[in-house]
Amino acid sequence: VVPIGEESILKGLRQVVPGEFYAAATRPPAVYRGNPFQIEVGLVHGGVAPVHRITRDALVEMLEESDARTLRQFLINTFNGMGPDGADKILAAAKVGTRVSPGRLKPANIDHLHHALKEVNLSEGQTMNVLRYANRAPLQFQAGGCAITQTVMSTNWRSYGLSQSRNSLPSGPVTVMVHIASVWVPFTNESKEAVASYPEIQKELRLALQSVGRKLGMYLRRRMKVRHEGQRRNIFLRYIGEVATAVSRVNSADRDKLYEQLLEVAKKRTAEADVKLNDRGKAITDEDFGDNVIIVPPEEAGLGTGG
The missing domain is CATH 1.10.8.50 (Helicase, Ruva Protein; domain 3)
Structure with a gap:
């Protein structure tokens, strides 16, 4: 059993699939019917379409x-x-x-x-793109009958911040790459285009998908929090000048000094808006996305800096 490796998965996805968040996970080797196998998963979210x-x-x-x-x-x-x-x-x-x-x-x-x-905004109504591989060879047909696709659809992606209808792929600009490495991949037929649904394989698939899903959920929640705090700060800044002017008229206080004090309070209250993420997702002081994560700056991912 020769896995691709998490670093290689991240590097390959980074070159091929545009995105702002990349994560990879490799499960420990497992066995089905006496045959060893190993599951690897890579996930990409966001970015601008080529x-x-x-x-x-x-x-x-x-x-x-x-x-x-x-x-x-x-x-x-x-x-x-x-x-x-x-x-x-x-x-x-x-x-x-x-x-x-x-x-x-x-x-x-x-x-x-x-x-x-x-x-044209192609992300509206876009569903998850699933890339299936077996022993490093792509599986291009019979996706509906493959254990990989079935497990992806049965995973609860709503827990990780994605929209998903029942028994369907989640919506959004998301790409998932799944690789099964085994000395004997259990294909459904001689065409070797779909992986058979063995409980042991589906369990490992689900655990690997949940691993990258948790990292994605942490990132999306953090990004939403930063965006929310930025909006709060904008509201504060919009009215600080008027408040400082009104207070200075009432008690004859120094308007400029009062404005600076209120501005400092607003920055402290919305400090979350200043959080920056490095390219490994570890620049956040109180949260760690774990290993094998790449976060692309908005300007590099083509997303702009606006909310």
């Missing part, structure tokens, strides 16, 4: 080199994770027909398509 960063020149080059028969097929095949719904949103915003050939787009239509790629 389509938002594409330049017009790069788009033109992709359109010219594409062998897709329709523009809709081009979008689905070219941009990983977009899906049919995302492609339809892009085409509707660009006001371009779905069956138009990519190589026959006029310059004006290319401009509209490029603008739509950069402006």
